[in-house]
Structures are given as C-alpha cells and as structure tokens.
Amino acid sequence: MEPRLDEPRVLAPYVRVGFQDGTLFLGFGSIRRPVHDRALWESLLRLADHFRTPRTRAEARSFLDGPCGVDVDRAEAVMRLLEDGNHLIPAHTYDPADRYSRHTLFYALSGADAVKVQLRLARSRVVLLGCGGIGSLVAVTLATAGVGELVLVDADQVEPSNLTRQFLFTEADIGRPKAEVLARELRRRNHDCRARPVVHEVGDGEDLEHLPACDLLVVSADSPGLTGMVNAHCVRSGTPWLNACYVNDIAVWGPLVVPGTTGCWDCRPFTAHAPEGEPELAGLMARINDRYQAPSNGPVNMLASSLAVLDVLRYLGGFGTPSSLNRRVGVWSHDLTLDEQGAERDPACPTCADAVPLCEGVR
Ligand SMILES: [Zn+2]
Structure with missing residues (x-):
C-alpha cells in the first residue's frame, strides 16, 4: 500500500x-x-514505539531527525523497514469492537486497504453448488467473513452419515433439505448475509442459466459431468468459478477460473477417463467405478474447504494472490506433500479461446 504523506498511520x-x-x-x-545492524535496529525500535499512536510520515521523520538524532540516510532506511513490510496501517483501520476487526488485520497484513476489502466482500454474491462437507464449510466461512449474499444450491437432505463433517447440521435436521438448514444456520451467524436456499439438483446447462448472476461460483458437488458443464456456462457468462473437492485422502482446490484471463477447466485434462476405442475395457472400468463411495473425512473436508475459501476471499476482496490461479492444487493429508497440476490458458482451448477479460480483470 503506497503511503500518503499526510495520512496518519x-x-x-x-x-x-x-x-x-x-x-x-x-x-x-x-x-x-x-x-542485524545495531544502529539500525535501535532506531527502528524507537520509531516503532513512536508509531504506537497515529503519526504522519512528516511527524515520524521529525522524530527521527530531532529526539533520535538519526542521520538522513539511516532515517529513511528505518522508515522503509516499517513501511515495506506492511507494519504501518492507516489509523482508522482497526476498531477492536468491530466484528470483522481481526479479519481486517489479516487483509492489512498483505498490504490491502482493509476497509475496501470488507466493502467488496459485502457487495459480493457467491453461488455454491453443493452444501455438503465442503460447501457448508465454505458457506459459513464466507457468511461470517461478511460476504453479502450466498445462493445455496443442493437437492439433498441431511442424512446421519453426513454428521461426521457437515458440522452445521444436527441430528434434529436429519431428513430436512441441506440448503434450507444451511441458510438458517448462516442467518444465525450473520444476519447481514442474505442466504438464499435453492433446493434443486443442477442437471443441465439450463439449470445453471436459471441461477442468479454472481461474482463467483463454487462447485463442491460430485455429479458426473457437472464441472465441465459449469465451466462452459461460466466461460460463456464471464463468471469466475472454483472447484473444491477431495480425492480420497487428498484435499484439492482450483483452478480458480477467471474467464478470459486464466486457464479454464478444458485447457488441460485434470482427470483420467476411459480409453477410446476400447468398449469392453471401458465397460469394465465403468462397472468398477460405479460402486465408488468416497471415504469422506472431516479433517480432509476442512482442509480443502479452508484453502479454497481463502482463495475465494482473496479474489472477491482483492487482497493477496489466490493460490489456485492457473493451477489445481492438492494437499496429500497422509504426508503433507503438495501436489499441483498446471492450468495455464491454452490459446486453442475449445471452450475459452475466444473469452475476453472481465471488466475488472483479476480483481
Ligand atoms: Zn480453456
């Protein structure tokens, strides 16, 4: 953040x-x-102490030149040490009584104008496809962070086997639509967040067309073909989107697709598929895969959702850099290996070759 000379920090x-x-x-x-330089850090400590109360840059320089008796070059070096590391923030940034105050500090840590970040979040609308283990955790994190509107899309009802990881649902909610229960729980946690449940299964592109336009769409549902369908819809409509999931014990998120700027889901193959021209083997593979049941696990769901939602907040709020731009990232939970697949834009991609950057570009 470029300092203004007359702004108290x-x-x-x-x-x-x-x-x-x-x-x-x-x-x-x-x-x-x-x-390392003692002369430097002694002056630095005095200056840091001076900034415990709001000061303009000119006041700080007068302090260094006067009571500190620091020469001009060292005074500038000391000022830069504080300014370059985002150690100084505008005096109005932090109000400990404000509900978002701790997040405000997190945004300032990356050098962002924290007040603007919070405003951007409040003006954002996110559509969530899937309100299960990952979707519900993404939703509650966005709602409590102050995102203005969440559209919660899920046709499923709460089942006993969900309760190991879908922590906002209780035993009393079993049999009720997940989207409605989740909306109720989000409103309880932040009444400023408009939570809109949509109890409906997205089966085709037309279903996507009927959803409200949004600033970002998150997919955490595993219906066959859904990601490809969402990608085509989002590239066509200029909607950024992100997939978050797990591959058994690997927490996976990304790529964060910003149509016209980053690679999309179709620029590179991310998942394996049946061999072409081998119908018998393809049939065998389909029979084996049809009985698949994910070993869904609370901690892995939390890992995928927390890293994905941090990217969503970075993108919507405009602070830091999302970790999943142009790549799909996986954390192997059993040994903490970081795995990634490149997702750079392919100029010949059949889906996004003609996409133009959004008005704001990468926000
Ligand atoms: Zn593409």
Whole structure:
C-alpha cells in the first residue's frame, strides 16, 4: 500500500519484535524481517514505539531527525523497514469492537486497504453448488467473513452419515433439505448475509442459466459431468468459478477460473477417463467405478474447504494472490506433500479461446 504523506498511520497490532543471537526480528509470520545492524535496529525500535499512536510520515521523520538524532540516510532506511513490510496501517483501520476487526488485520497484513476489502466482500454474491462437507464449510466461512449474499444450491437432505463433517447440521435436521438448514444456520451467524436456499439438483446447462448472476461460483458437488458443464456456462457468462473437492485422502482446490484471463477447466485434462476405442475395457472400468463411495473425512473436508475459501476471499476482496490461479492444487493429508497440476490458458482451448477479460480483470 503506497503511503500518503499526510495520512496518519499507526503500528499494526500484529507487529511484534524479538531479539535472538544479536539480530532483531521485526514482525512475525511472513512479514518477519531480520535486522542485524545495531544502529539500525535501535532506531527502528524507537520509531516503532513512536508509531504506537497515529503519526504522519512528516511527524515520524521529525522524530527521527530531532529526539533520535538519526542521520538522513539511516532515517529513511528505518522508515522503509516499517513501511515495506506492511507494519504501518492507516489509523482508522482497526476498531477492536468491530466484528470483522481481526479479519481486517489479516487483509492489512498483505498490504490491502482493509476497509475496501470488507466493502467488496459485502457487495459480493457467491453461488455454491453443493452444501455438503465442503460447501457448508465454505458457506459459513464466507457468511461470517461478511460476504453479502450466498445462493445455496443442493437437492439433498441431511442424512446421519453426513454428521461426521457437515458440522452445521444436527441430528434434529436429519431428513430436512441441506440448503434450507444451511441458510438458517448462516442467518444465525450473520444476519447481514442474505442466504438464499435453492433446493434443486443442477442437471443441465439450463439449470445453471436459471441461477442468479454472481461474482463467483463454487462447485463442491460430485455429479458426473457437472464441472465441465459449469465451466462452459461460466466461460460463456464471464463468471469466475472454483472447484473444491477431495480425492480420497487428498484435499484439492482450483483452478480458480477467471474467464478470459486464466486457464479454464478444458485447457488441460485434470482427470483420467476411459480409453477410446476400447468398449469392453471401458465397460469394465465403468462397472468398477460405479460402486465408488468416497471415504469422506472431516479433517480432509476442512482442509480443502479452508484453502479454497481463502482463495475465494482473496479474489472477491482483492487482497493477496489466490493460490489456485492457473493451477489445481492438492494437499496429500497422509504426508503433507503438495501436489499441483498446471492450468495455464491454452490459446486453442475449445471452450475459452475466444473469452475476453472481465471488466475488472483479476480483481
Ligand atoms: Zn480453456
């Protein structure tokens, strides 16, 4: 975030300092910066302390030049250390009483204007295809983060076997439509979120046409052919979309398809298919695969949904960079291997070759 000279800023509450083996560490996490030069870190500590209350850049420089007695070059270096790591935030950014205040700090951590991020989320509408293990967790994270409207599409009813991972459903909800129960639970958690249940199974492209336009669509349902159908619809309508799922014990998300900008689902093959020209073998494979039942597991659902929804928030809110742009990512839960498939745009893709960038491009 480029600082305005006349804007009062304050030391971000997420900044801590530590000292180890002669080195001062400014900030924790990905913004941590080691400072070895004692003259530099002594001035840095004094300046960081000065910024515990809001100051303009000019006031800070006067402090360094005056009471600190720091020479011009070092004063600028010290200022830059604080500014470059997003250690200073606009004074109005953080109100601890605000319900979104902790998220606000998270957005500021990546250098975004946190107030604008929250406004963008409030103005966003997301359609969720699938309200099960992943969809329900994505939904509650978006709702509580302040996304303005969620359209919840699912034809299924709550079953006893769902309760190991679809935590918003209770035993008392068994037999009730998932979309309706989920909408009720989201409203309980954030009355500002407009949660709209659609108890309907998306069977063809026409069903997709009847859904409201949205800023992003998330697919976490496993109906055969659904992802290809959604991809064609989204590229045609200029709707960004993201798939989140699991492949047995691998948590998978992406690619985040931004039509006209990134690769789409059809630019590269992501999944295996039956051999062509081999009807007998294809029939055998179909018989084996027809009896497949996913070993769906709570922690793996949480892993896939949490990483996918972080990308959704990044995209909608405009902070950081989504991890699944132009790639499909998998975390192998048994050994934490990170797996990825490239999803760059193919200029000859039959689905997205003619797609033009959205008005905002990658938001
Ligand atoms: Zn494509």
